[in-house]
Amino acid sequence: MTEANPPIEDRTDAELLAAIAAGTEQAFIDLYARRQTDVYRFAFAMAKSRSFAQDVTQEVFLNVLENAARFDAAKGSVRAWLFGCARHVVLDRLRLERRWTDEAAEEIGEHGSEEHVLLQQRAVRLHAAVAQLPVEYREAVVLCELQELSYAETAAVLACPIGTVRSRLHRGRALLAAMLAEGDEGATPAAVVGEAAALRPREVCS
């Protein structure tokens, strides 16, 4: 890294991307350090598998290496661009691996106090329900609720109108609520999804 470069906190994502395109290794590592958690958590939330999330994160940042120069700031933020890349990789892999929800639940954190374990069990149960959602709703729930993207950012990632994001999120949340309630009564989340199949959106975003 050249001495003239400002510290990582002072450099925007777009500046880091430009430096990556120019061949600066440190910029690549800085961007990875700053954004890998976003990509990793998104992939993990979508597929409920650490190895899957790891592979997706690697692939996304390899894509960054190849395509850093193609980033267009006029089309959105670097974060949204990375989520867009991650989304394509996730969907491709889900399609290839047919690994929707059949993997055993992976624990999210470490065991601790009793209260922590209870919270963790609830989180695992909810995550299992999220992973059972149809992928269109899952994307909206993961991006808006778990990654805390705005509707506009989510719409940019999903290449959809904001209204579509809102409706998907609304339906996704309704499905989740139904799945969790039915789960308490003994029905499996998959059964609830099957029952709610009529709620699937007709429009398909690229």
Next chain:
Amino acid sequence: MKGLMDERELSVELAELRSALRELRAPPADEALLRAAFRARRQRLVVAAGQRVDRGVRRRYFAAAAAAAAVTAVVVAAVIGLIGLGRGAVQRPGAEVPVVAGAAAPEATVATAFQPLMYSPGFSPSAAYSVVRVRIPLSSFAVVQGTTVDGTIEADLLVGEDGIARGIRFNKADTLLVSAASE
């Protein structure tokens, strides 16, 4: 659908899941892999840029290099001829070469080229490798059950920067094979 969960309750649970996910991050080893990928790509780009030299420039370069090589060869031949004449004796082909007493003839130790190892990640022209000389018991090569071969064989391992061996070559293989067969 019956028994819909309370919206507020769902929001609370989603917030819990969100905070649980905050603990997650990719393993630190992945950064090293990406760093290596970055360097490999940069190397590849440098090589590709070198190959994109304009053809005309390249032709002129080769013509100039060939001319320089020819001039150098003529000059070297002339100098060698002059030195030989000055000594009054030019070594003829077939003439005996004096042997220095006690000096051992250089031994050709390398018997094979590097062979790729099974299940290794493979070679990359842009990567750096180290050669490590090892001694391997011949018994580890026994392919026929029940046979035992004593002794060891000297081999060179081609080891990548990650510490994984990519290839192997054997030294003095002929001698060992002959001795093994005669036993």
